[in-house]
Amino acid sequence: MKVWEFLYNYSTWESAAATISVHRTKRGAEMAMQFHKEAARIEYEEDQKEYPSEFEFGHGEWWGIRETDLLDY
Numbered sequence: 001m002k003v004w005e006f007l008y009n010y011s012t013w014e015s016a017a018a019t020i021s022v023h024r025t026k027r028g029a030e031m032a033m034q035f036h037k038e039a040a041r042i043e044y045e046e047d048q049k050e051y052p053s054e055f056e057f058g059h060g061e062w063w064g065i066r067e068t069d070l071l072d073y
Contacts, residue, residue, distance in 0.1 A: 002068070004026045004029035005021070005022055006029045006036070009062040020032065030065060033064075037058075
């Protein structure tokens with residue numbers, strides 16, 4: 001059986017991507033990624049009001065999905 005992972009890496013310079021959630025469909029993983037990205041964008045914009053940054057949203061971050069085989073026992 002195939003599943004889809006939603007992956008996120010908060011710092012492409014210092015770490016690797018981690019699985020945030022696992023889904024039965026690619027669409028489910030893509031939706032989870034979009035919800036996560038939008039929440040991060042809202043938080044970024046709120047932080048910009050108090051602590052302005054020269055970097056744009058998502059600088060150094062990575063979001064992605066990956067198809068993975070689910071192992072049978």
